[in-house]
Amino acid sequence: MTQLPDLADRFTDDRADCATCVSWLSHEGIIAVDGADTDKFLQGQITCDLKTVSADSSSLGARCNPKGRMQSSLRLWRSDQGVMLSLAHELIESQLADLAKYAVFYKCQLTNQSEKWIGFGVWGEAADAALQNCGLTLPTNGAVVHKDNLFAIGLPGGACSLWVPTERAGQLLDQLCQYASPVSLNQWLLQQIQSGVGQVTGPTRESFIPQMLNLQQLGGVSFRKGCYTGQEIVARMQYLGKLKRRMYRLLMAGEALPPPGTEIVDRDSGKAVGEVVMAARGSKAVEMLAVLQKDAAQLTTLSAGDSDGPLISLADLPYERELTTAEAE
Numbered sequence: 001m002t003q004l005p006d007l008a009d010r011f012t013d014d015r016a017d018c019a020t021c022v023s024w025l026s027h028e029g030i031i032a033v034d035g036a037d038t039d040k041f042l043q044g045q046i047t048c049d050l051k052t053v054s055a056d057s058s059s060l061g062a063r064c065n066p067k068g069r070m071q072s073s074l075r076l077w078r079s080d081q082g083v084m085l086s087l088a089h090e091l092i093e094s095q096l097a098d099l100a101k102y103a104v105f106y107k108c109q110l111t112n113q114s115e116k117w118i119g120f121g122v123w124g125e126a127a128d129a130a131l132q133n134c135g136l137t138l139p140t141n142g143a144v145v146h147k148d149n150l151f152a153i154g155l156p157g158g159a160c161s162l163w164v165p166t167e168r169a170g171q172l173l174d175q176l177c178q179y180a181s182p183v184s185l186n187q188w189l190l191q192q193i194q195s196g197v198g199q200v201t202g203p204t205r206e207s208f209i210p211q212m213l214n215l216q217q218l219g220g221v222s223f224r225k226g227c228y229t230g231q232e233i234v235a236r237m238q239y240l241g242k243l244k245r246r247m248y249r250l251l252m253a254g255e256a257l258p259p260p261g262t263e264i265v266d267r268d269s270g271k272a273v274g275e276v277v278m279a280a281r282g283s284k285a286v287e288m289l290a291v292l293q294k295d296a297a298q299l300t301t302l303s304a305g306d307s308d309g310p311l312i313s314l315a316d317l318p319y320e321r322e323l324t325t326a327e328a329e
Contacts, residue, residue: 007169010182016283018181020124022173023188025161029089030117031096034082035108042083045099045229046074047210049222053078058144058153060220062210063095068233069206071095073199073213075161077144077153086119086161090202118169121188122180123159130179131162134172142219156218157195157318190280190287196317198247198277198289203261207275211237212291214247217323245291247277249315252286258304264290264312267301276304287315
């Protein structure tokens, strides 16, 4: 078995200038769902359509409560162990317990496989060469490239997550590092923020409906597949409601990171107008994804936590134009 403390020692570099980077996804774990009724079960629990998840394709998704609030955000793909779900590590046990209430009516099993798998995030100009050194190629967004129980999953922004058996993690990391520099988790989170991909964590559990995290824009919600837990609320918001809050990318001076769930405050009114989804240190500023009231997103008087913090400015999401167009329709 790979000694995780030794692995952790290799990812302390916070540099932002490496051309190709690899980071250990220590913040994520794995749930596997296996059995004859796996797809039928998950179709009734997850926002995405399991029909789009094949041996060669993955999907973003979410697990919601009956009120449509996200208990977790997920990446799903298939392996010999069943359908694999990667999600925030601190949500694994609560999601297993909640899903188990429904799984008893289906021929399927849910297991926590976090100790059996290690995830690496790989991105940058030589990412394809790094993966080729492991016998894989860089997948496009949403695609899955797999070989010998290794799974490379294409993500927005030209990045990928590489999931490997724990006992092979050290060897494969050495192969990746022939082309990529190991960097801290902060740099991976920064890349995800710049790609506009949010993640539900412990402090934001059941805080958002999927559209607040722009999940419909990222292919993580199916409006055609039929019923799932929370579906009525999610569909009503899409077709009948008016979404008043959604996720934006923000910049803030300094290095102090506001934790997920931190309020975004309008200094002039003193009122909370949103909350932080995730944050990371960039080369010039702290970058954040935050869910804001739409009518407050353009304000120049926003700060994180309280009215005395540094001012926050709005930055573009890579899909901002498409999202704005879709909202106007």
